Amino acid sequence: MSDKISNEQNDGRQTEEEPLFDVIIPPGVPRSVIFDVVKKFDVEVVERKEKLSFANMDGDERELLAFRARREVAEQIEKYMIERVRTFIGE
Structure with missing residues (x-):
């Protein structure tokens, strides 16, 4: 799970809502799993820039x-996403 995301209104004021967190979807997760998670948990899918730090991509930023x-x-x-991906690949 990634860092907490601030709930700010357009004018920059903090809202009274509970803080939100991002769960990064690893590249290669099947679309059926993504759709299943959205339907089951009624959550939003967002784009997020992340720096990569492996192989020859050290420091590259990618939209995930x-x-x-x-x-x-x-x-x-x-937990659910990991379970569904394992089921998908037949583990």
């Missing part, structure tokens, strides 16, 4: 997809 949700839901999403 993430599920944005409250902490408790984000933790459930992370």
Whole structure:
């Protein structure tokens, strides 16, 4: 699970809502799993820039997809997504 995301209004003021967290969707996760997570947890899929630090991509920034949700839901999403991907690949 990634860092907390601030809930700011367009004018920069902080809202009273609970903080949101991003669960990065690793490249290669099947679309069916992504759609399943969105439907089951009623969450938003967002784009997020992340720096990569492996192989020959050290320091490269890539646009990745993430599920944005409250902490408790984000933790459930992370576990569920891993379980669904393992099922998909037949582990």
